[in-house]
Every structure is written in structure tokens, then in C-alpha cells.
Amino acid sequence: MSNPLVSVIMPAYNAEKWIAEAIDSILNQTYDNIELIVWDDGSTDGTWGILREYSSSNTRIYGTPKNSGVTYALNRLIEKSKGKYIARMDADDIAMPDRIEKQILFLENLSQLSAVGCVIELFGDENFNKEREKWWGDRHIGSQEIVKKLPYRNCICHPSVMFRGDVLREYMYQGGVFQDYDLFLRMASDGHLISKMADRVLLKYRVRSDSVAAVAESNWAEIKLKLRFLAKKFPRWNKFDTHVMRSIWQLIK
Numbered sequence: 001m002s003n004p005l006v007s008v009i010m011p012a013y014n015a016e017k018w019i020a021e022a023i024d025s026i027l028n029q030t031y032d033n034i035e036l037i038v039w040d041d042g043s044t045d046g047t048w049g050i051l052r053e054y055s056s057s058n059t060r061i062y063g064t065p066k067n068s069g070v071t072y073a074l075n076r077l078i079e080k081s082k083g084k085y086i087a088r089m090d091a092d093d094i095a096m097p098d099r100i101e102k103q104i105l106f107l108e109n110l111s112q113l114s115a116v117g118c119v120i121e122l123f124g125d126e127n128f129n130k131e132r133e134k135w136w137g138d139r140h141i142g143s144q145e146i147v148k149k150l151p152y153r154n155c156i157c158h159p160s161v162m163f164r165g166d167v168l169r170e171y172m173y174q175g176g177v178f179q180d181y182d183l184f185l186r187m188a189s190d191g192h193l194i195s196k197m198a199d200r201v202l203l204k205y206r207v208r209s210d211s212v213a214a215v216a217e218s219n220w221a222e223i224k225l226k227l228r229f230l231a232k233k234f235p236r237w238n239k240f241d242t243h244v245m246r247s248i249w250q251l252i253k
Contacts, residue, residue: 002108003033006100007083007165010038011073015091016046018206023054025094031101034058038091039077042067047091071179075172086168090159092206099202103162106197113143114192115163117156118202143193150188151243152250154181156196160203167192178225185229189240219251 008026012019019038026036040048040063051061062076078086085107087100099118106116141155149155158180171186173179184194226244233241 004084004104004108005082006031006034006085006087006104006162007081008034008036008087008089008100009074009077009081010036010089010091011041011070011077012038012043012047012051012091013041013067013070013073014043014045014047016043016050018092019047019050020054022089022091022093022095023059025097026089026100027054027059028097029095029100030098031104034100035060035081035083037062037077037080039063039073041070041073069176071173071175074179078169078172081165081169083165085162086165087162088159090206092208093159094204094206096202096204100162102197102202106195107162107164110195112193113164113195114167114187115161115194116197117160117162117194118197119200120157120160120203120205121201122205122207124207141196141198143195146194146196147188147240148243150184151240152247154178154184156180156184156194157203157205159205161194175225175228177221181222182225182229185226185244189229189233189238189244223248223251 010022010026015022023036023038026034036059038051038054038059038061040051040061042064048063051063055061060080062080085104087103089095103116103118107113141149146155167187171183173183174186175182187194226248230237230241230244237245
């Protein structure tokens with residue numbers, strides 16, 4: 001296998017409790033050609049101080065004093081990335097030691113794929129685990145299954161995904177809370193294939209009752225996202241997009 005550079009992008013906001021563990025899980029990967037890029041999005045706790053301790057040639061930290069939202073932070077991180085591949089990581093999750101190595105090998109061997117996720121383990125606030133399991137609990141799910149499921153629900157855990165860098169730099173992020181689902185819909189509608197590695201857990205996802213995604217999830221928010229997606233595509237809808245419209249009607253009913 002070649003040794004391409006991987007950019008791991010990590011937005012952070014008030015993550016002082018967990019960010020050191022998240023960073024360490026990336027710095028201790030079995031794959032060594034990694035640049036970690038972290039954006040502190042106006043944290044008001046001790047996040048920035050912790051980040052300064054990690055700053056080095058392969059760990060770059062940036063930030064702004066004002067909170068501008070995760071979509072803004074992600075796009076700034078993408079702009080600063082140099083890797084052939086870009087892996088997402090949240091500031092409160094834990095990557096298994098061979099996550100990056102396994103996902104690179106997967107994408108290097110399957111050139112038709114634009115991105116790959118992985119099986120995750122939920123930990124943290126148990127009150128929310130059942131709902132998250134419903135979203136992302138599919139252990140055996142290939143690219144064709146994902147294309148079929150995406151119009152109806154987001155079946156991909158965002159921080160578990162590694163993208164081909166040129167694809168993510170083309171699409172970037174749009175929207176607010178559901179910027180990940182919006183991205184996946186746009187990619188899939190244009191024919192990009194996303195798969196999931198199902199052999200074993202490569203990421204531990206921390207479920208927090210105070211997270212934006214935990215408190216903002218609703219049918220109406222999902223409907224608005226899908227309507228915005230379809231409005232941008234109109235009148236050039238394809239078969240995938242008609243399934244997105246069908247999913248809206250199902251939510252309304």
C-alpha cells in the first residue's frame with residue numbers, strides 16, 4: 001500500500017473535558033502519515049489552552065474568538081487540509097488505533113468509492129443511545145444499500161467517515177445542524193458512492209445530552225433540509241431525488 005497523507009479535521013467547541021483523549025487517539029494511530037487540523041470555534045472554556053499544548057508540525061490549531069458554527073469550522077478546516085484523504089473526527093470521540101489505516105486500505109482498494117464510514121460504539125449518555133442506534137446501527141451496509149436508505153434517513157455516522165479529499169473539497173458543507181446529511185444527499189444524488197466498513201468498531205462515539213444534534217433532531221428539521229436540497233436541484237431531479245420527495249411525504253403523513 002502507498003503512504004498517502006491523511007488530513008484529520010476536528011472542529012471543537014467547549015470540549016476541554018474530552019479533547020485531549022480525542023487528539024491522543026489520532027496521534028497514536030498505527031498509520032503515521034497524518035496531519036491533524038483542529039479548529040476551536042470560539043470556546044469559552046479551557047479548550048484553546050489544551051490545544052496549544054498539542055501544536056506541532058503535524059498538529060495544526062486554528063480558531064476564532066467568536067462561535068461561527070460547525071459548518072463554518074469544517075469548511076475552514078477543509079481549506080487548510082493537504083491530504084489525499086480527509087477523515088472527520090469530533091473533539092469528544094475516540095478513534096480506535098487502526099481506524100485510519102483500515103479506512104485508507106479500504107479506499108485504496110475500492111477506487112469507485114468516494115467515502116467510507118465504519119461501525120461505531122456508542123458511549124456516554126445512555127438516555128439517547130437507543131435513538132442513535134436506530135440512525136447508525138446498521139452493521140452490514142454496503143454502498144448500494146446506503147444509496148437506497150439515504151433518501152429516507154441519515155444512516156452514516158459523520159465523524160466515522162473518511163472522504164477522498166478532492167471530492168470533499170468540491171462539495172464542502174452547507175446548512176446548519178444537518179450539514180452532514182445535506183452533504184451525503186448531494187454526493188449520492190450526483191452518483192458518488194459511500195460505503196461502511198462492517199468488520200468491527202473503529203470509532204467510539206460519545207453521546208451527550210447537551211449536544212446540538214441531540215436536542216435539535218425533529219421531523220420538521222429533516223423536512224426543511226430535504227426541501228432545501230430538492231429546491232437547489234429543481235428541475236433537474238433524478239431517481240434518487242424523487243425518493244427524497246417520497247420520504248418527505250412519509251414524514252408529513
